[in-house]
Amino acid sequence: GAGVSQSPSNKVTEKGKDVELRCDPISGHTALYWYRQSLGQGLEFLIYFQGNSAPDKSGLPSDRFSAERTGGSVSTLTIQRTQQEDSAVYLCASSLFFRGSTGGYEQYFGPGTRLTVT
């Protein structure tokens, strides 16, 4: 079946502009995650959605960052007034969600959106 998709694959924007990044998770996956990865670095957690629960926004680096998930499916990450330090690859992942000892939380990643702020 279809995997996680993200759009656009590349985005170049001028400093101060707003950008929207989109993520389509795997159908049926109730959990959705946004990460940021700077060049040669590890994953920086941004935000986590699980079903109808309030999202965990603890990783958002500033109030310029926000995300929403509509209908429990598609998610949009918005960065307002972009800065050069926002340049990175933004990765989205989705997973099934199991409570209990037998399940797993394997995350499936999209191809990412490479954001360049000039």
Place this chain on the structure above:
Amino acid sequence: ELKVEQNPLFLSMQEGKNYTIYCNYSTTSDRLYWYRQDPGKSLESLFVLLSNGAVKQEGRLMASLDTKARLSTLHITAAVHDLSATYFCAVVMDSNYQLIWGAGTKLIIKP
């Protein structure tokens, strides 16, 4: 706070050699994942380890989990150039089911 430490962070090795990457974590968890990332690409799931003593093998890679020691290892046998990539481990945080990620091990295998 759950912390995940990988070592080494960088490894350069010759083809044909064996080596082990270590993933230590700081609090109780019995679920651990290994991922691979090729340069310029996204992350690909390699192994899912869901219990103490779990061992999974795929080709020249073998992963194991010791929840008592809070340690997972990724062992590479007779390395080949195609295994060059960055390898990440991630541990499930039992409180909110999120994954906490290690910093990654960049592996370069020279022909």
